[in-house]
Amino acid sequence: MISIGIDIGGTAIKGVLTDSDRGELARTQRPTLAAESRDATITQLHACIEELSAQSPMQVLAGIGLGVPGAIDHAQGLVLHPPNLPDWDAVPLVDILARRWSVTVRLENDANCAALGERHYGAGKAHDHFVALTLGTGVGGGIIVNGRIYHGQRGFAGEFGHITLDPDGPVCNCGNRGCIEAYLGMQYLMREAIAVLRKDTGSVLHIPATEDADHLTPKDLSEAAMRGDQSCKNILHRAGLRLGIVIASVANLLDITTFIIGGGIAGAGAPLFRGIEESARTRVLKVHRDSLTILPAELGNDAGMLGAASLLR
Ligand SMILES: [Zn+2]
Structure with a gap:
């Protein structure tokens, strides 16, 4: 299964393309542009996904997982007021990405993502x-x-x-x-x-x-x-x-x-x-x-x- 994982930090957006069997296939990184605007950050996010999905070997992407630095409304797919992204209030990030990429999008708090990363690939x-x-x-x-x-x-x-x-x-x-x-x-x-x-x-x-x-x-x-x-x-x-x-x-x-x-x-x-x-x-x-x-x-x-x-x- 091919999927994209993105970690949205206060300074950098980091992305990886993974195969559930073979692990990492490709990675990329771009500045978050948090001080510019919410739209600037989302444009960077799309650019990361575009770059990674172009490298997907089968062109079949199971979905996109996002780690964000703040609280999440899981039911509605909202990012809620992340402190390091000052221009963000309650942002429907799941909808925004699902509309553009037509794949499953999952959202999770960044600390939870780090725990999951260690669980699947690291010390856990x-x-x-x-x-x-x-x-x-x-x-x-x-x-x-x-x-x-x-x-x-x-x-x-x-x-x-x-x-x-x-x-x-x-x-x-x-x-x-x-x-x-x-x-x-x-x-x-x-x-x-x-x-x-x-x-x-x-x-x-x-x-x-x-x-x-x-x-x-x-x-x-x-x-x-x-x-x-x-x-x-x-x-x-x-x-x-x-x-x-x-x-x-x-x-x-x-x-x-x-x-x-x-x-x-x-x-x-x-x-x-x-x-x-x-x-x-x-x-x-x-x-x-x-x-x-x-x-x-x-x-x-x-x-x-x-x-x-x-x-x-
Ligand atoms: Zn405290």
């Missing part, structure tokens, strides 16, 4: 039940039960990022205080890191944090940590400890003990994962302790588009 291949976390600009979550996305009553399940860690903590994008996203979302993590690094004159990132803080990324933290920088190790370890607290609660709640961690910050590697292991394993109920499995995601930025393509299965 051997796991029927897991929670996939994407640590990027925000903290996304996708819950896989019996190999399929768990949507909840109205389709909004998996908002892992807005679980409260500290009711008096920093203000989160959602308006609440102390969500896990308000600690591990990219901008929050870097803000806290920069404050630490500015005080630590011995850190290799002291000067960049003081003079060029806007260009520092989680990758810089992890590279410095790998070179032995103690402050960077501590920052990432603390992030892991915090994430592990929430993971333990989710494992207790759902009786799901496999967690797949991806996204930019997950590239931080050992100190982050050590922190997660430490706090999750000590806090989770004894009955889950031995089965708790924390895995790094395997697909990187490709998880979303591959998961979107698998929506047609």
Whole structure:
């Protein structure tokens, strides 16, 4: 079965043509043009699909799967106010694409697509039940039960990022205080890191944090940590400890003990994962302790588009 998977991000639209037996056949990428207009983004979307469908070997396309950065009305095929696409309100994306391409179109939240991608092609291949976390600009979550996305009553399940860690903590994008996203979302993590690094004159990132803080990324933290920088190790370890607290609660709640961690910050590697292991394993109920499995995601930025393509299965 040939299908197209598209991951619509705030900066890039990434697309892949897949065969359910042979995997990836072709891929493409275009800028989202989110700041221009909704129509500009949709034109880019059509261009990606056109390019990929032209490479379909049998010219028979089973359908198009779309991962979008926001909430979805599954019944009506609407994308609802995605925060990174400011010109979008409630957009009937399924209708728009089905009219133009005359194929089945399926829509899914981007974090759920990433979870599905890992399920079919990555770290979740051997796991029927897991929670996939994407640590990027925000903290996304996708819950896989019996190999399929768990949507909840109205389709909004998996908002892992807005679980409260500290009711008096920093203000989160959602308006609440102390969500896990308000600690591990990219901008929050870097803000806290920069404050630490500015005080630590011995850190290799002291000067960049003081003079060029806007260009520092989680990758810089992890590279410095790998070179032995103690402050960077501590920052990432603390992030892991915090994430592990929430993971333990989710494992207790759902009786799901496999967690797949991806996204930019997950590239931080050992100190982050050590922190997660430490706090999750000590806090989770004894009955889950031995089965708790924390895995790094395997697909990187490709998880979303591959998961979107698998929506047609
Ligand atoms: Zn929040």
